[in-house]
Amino acid sequence: MTDRMIKTRFAPSPTGILHIGNLRSALYEYLIAKSKGGAFILRIEDTDRERYVEGAVEVIYSTLEACGLQHDEGPDIGGPHGPYIQSERLALYQAYAEELVSRGLAYPCFCPPQKSELTSEEGEAEAFGYDRRCRALDPHEARERRAAGEASAIRQKMPLEGETSFTDQVYGTITVQNKELEDQILLKSDGYPTYNFANVIDDHLMEITHIVRGSEYLSSTPKYCQLYQALGWEIPEFVHLPLILGEDGRKLSKRHGSTSFHDLIQEGYLPEAIVNMIAFLGWAPGEETREIFSLKELESLFHIEGINKAPAVFSYDKLNWMNEQYIRALPFEAWRGRVKEAADSAFGGRPYDLDMLARVLQPRVTKLSDIPGMIRFLTDRLPLSRELFHNKRARLDADRAAFVLESLYPRLRGLSDWTETGLLETLEKAGLELDLKKGLLMGALRAGLAAQQVTPGGAVETAIILGRSESLERLEIALSFLNEDKT
RNA sequence: GGCCCGAUGGUCAAGGGGUCAAGACAUCGCCCUUUCACGGCGAAGACACGGGUUCGAUUCCCGUUCGGGUCACCA
Numbered sequence: 198m199t200d201r202m203i204k205t206r207f208a209p210s211p212t213g214i215l216h217i218g219n220l221r222s223a224l225y226e227y228l229i230a231k232s233k234g235g236a237f238i239l240r241i242e243d244t245d246r247e248r249y250v251e252g253a254v255e256v257i258y259s260t261l262e263a264c265g266l267q268h269d270e271g272p273d274i275g276g277p278h279g280p281y282i283q284s285e286r287l288a289l290y291q292a293y294a295e296e297l298v299s300r301g302l303a304y305p306c307f308c309p310p311q312k313s314e315l316t317s318e319e320g321e322a323e324a325f326g327y328d329r330r331c332r333a334l335d336p337h338e339a340r341e342r343r344a345a346g347e348a349s350a351i352r353q354k355m356p357l358e359g360e361t362s363f364t365d366q367v368y369g370t371i372t373v374q375n376k377e378l379e380d381q382i383l384l385k386s387d388g389y390p391t392y393n394f395a396n397v398i399d400d401h402l403m404e405i406t407h408i409v410r411g412s413e414y415l416s417s418t419p420k421y422c423q424l425y426q427a428l429g430w431e432i433p434e435f436v437h438l439p440l441i442l443g444e445d446g447r448k449l450s451k452r453h454g455s456t457s458f459h460d461l462i463q464e465g466y467l468p469e470a471i472v473n474m475i476a477f478l479g480w481a482p483g484e485e486t487r488e489i490f491s492l493k494e495l496e497s498l499f500h501i502e503g504i505n506k507a508p509a510v511f512s513y514d515k516l517n518w519m520n521e522q523y524i525r526a527l528p529f530e531a532w533r534g535r536v537k538e539a540a541d542s543a544f545g546g547r548p549y550d551l552d553m554l555a556r557v558l559q560p561r562v563t564k565l566s567d568i569p570g571m572i573r574f575l576t577d578r579l580p581l582s583r584e585l586f587h588n589k590r591a592r593l594d595a596d597r598a599a600f601v602l603e604s605l606y607p608r609l610r611g612l613s614d615w616t617e618t619g620l621l622e623t624l625e626k627a628g629l630e631l632d633l634k635k636g637l638l639m640g641a642l643r644a645g646l647a648a649q650q651v652t653p654g655g656a657v658e659t660a661i662i663l664g665r666s667e668s669l670e671r672l673e674i675a676l677s678f679l680n681e682d683k684t
Numbered sequence: 685g686g687c688c689c690g691a692u693g694g695u696c697a698a699g700g701g702g703u704c705a706a707g708a709c710a711u712c713g714c715c716c717u718u719u720c721a722c723g724g725c726g727a728a729g730a731c732a733c734g735g736g737u738u739c740g741a742u743u744c745c746c747g748u749u750c751g752g753g754u755c756a757c758c759a
Binding site: 208209210212242244245247248306308309310311326327350351352368371372373374377379382384385386387389391392393396411412413414415416417419437439440442444446447474477478479480481482483484485486487488505506507508509510511512514515516517518519521525557560561588590591593634635636637638639640641642643644649650651652653654655656657 | 697
């Protein structure tokens with residue numbers, strides 16, 4: 198449009214959770230600005246007093262921070278166009294509304310609120326909008342009724358004929374008949390502006406160049422265009438984003454699910470993986486086929502032309518894969534810290550080899566919340582069964598396992614160098630002397646130590662994590678079980 | 685229902701008038717391996733349908749179907 202610096206904003210309402218759809222909007226807003234060296238600002242849209250949730254603003258701050266979406270202006274850091282919280286800008290909206298009333302472009306409406314009926318029956322939903330009843334009221338009479346204290350909202354007069362069109366950067370030119378446009382409420386009877394109104398005022402005053410938001414706003418955009426025109430303001434660029442759907446094909450919304458950033462973190466996903474995931478929901482870089490990108494890389498890669506029109510289904514399978522990629526790429530120190538958090542409480546003060554545990558876990562964990570389940574066999578002595586000692590490939594069965602462990606136990610007991618090399622040497626030596634295959638030894642040992650056929654890491658790693666004394670105790674238990682149960 | 689938008693494998697998607705229609709996730713198979721996992725290799729799987737335009741349409745146009753959004757003093 199112009200050579201002006203690009204400026205985008207993220208304008209969430211503080212309703213308690215940050216839905217991943219909202220987060221995706223924030224991400225794209227950030228990327229669109231940053232890819233062109235522009236500014237990204239944060240504005241809190243708290244004009245719905247009924248939905249306001251205490252502490253919700255902090256959730257917004259912490260989420261943006263966790264994702265690395267640093268804003269350039271906002272309630273917490275200020276900026277040239279503050280305040281950045283709409284409830285602190287009420288006088289501003291009221292002034293503009295009155296201006297439109299006095300210019301005959303808006304009018305007070307005394308009709309009772311017709312909030313949406315959630316109980317509307319399917320099929321018979323004959324929803325026709327507001328009938329513009331109060332539009333015909335005599336302005337003087339209206340003024341007197343307001344002066345007398347009668348509650349009223351302010352509605353904008355929409356043109357009754359003609360058409361309005363605008364060009365969206367993603368969806369192209371969209372045209373609607375003006376008669377389809379409702380006389381939208383600008384100011385509610387409680388004096389608060391509607392989203393429709395406050396949004397336009399603030400976006401203009403804050404010099405937002407690109408309005409980036411979900412495509413659910415596409416059909417009300419003509420109304421915003423009418424507002425810009427009424428106010429004599431330049432219409433900004435619009436960038437509507439395809440919706441994110443749930444796996445059932447429905448819009449992924451607050452009403453639908455618990456798909457908030459917070460929930461995903463609780464589930465054990467890394468913020469970086471979530472960001473990477475949602476970056477590719479409705480956007481692709483083009484010829485580049487790589488899909489793992491840091492936020493910094495995305496900043497230089499992102500372009501509006503790559504945004505898709507069709508809604509995208511959010512896939513947890515893909516998120517899982519991305520999370521694995523990020524976990525594996527984590528520096529070992531950082532990863533070890535994560536494992537420590539989960540494992541310390543599980544081991545309850547008992548010593549264990551954290552380094553080894555983190556090492557075997559890093560290539561195997563899908564999400565952080567999997568860790569407790571994966572290491573339970575290390576902290577709890579699980580019940581044994583003869584089937585555990587069966588392994589077709591190694592030609593192992595319970596009786597052979599008993600023999601193997603019987604021979605192995607004294608050797609291990611005599612081993613003071615309880616390390617990977619020490620253990621491997623002992624096992625190899627035992628294998629040679631007893632003429633046993635490695636798979637047989639390892640299989641028996643693993644089952645004896647873990648009481649589980651599937652373990653992260655092998656027998657030796659498990660022995661090291663458990664430590665010498667716990668390992669030996671477990672082997673004793675396994676031996677007596679195998680011998681006792683022998684027929 | 686009105687209005688708006690959309691449609692490439694199960695999912696995310698590249699591409700675009702002439703291609704054996706990329707790639708990723710998931711699935712399946714093989715290999716590696718002390719199991720699983722990780723890793724490597726490979727397989728199966730798509731242009732919604734009908735009309736045009738064209739020498740030629742998955743690609744452009746129209747219609748149909750299907751999907752989604754929206755019709756609040758919510759955002």
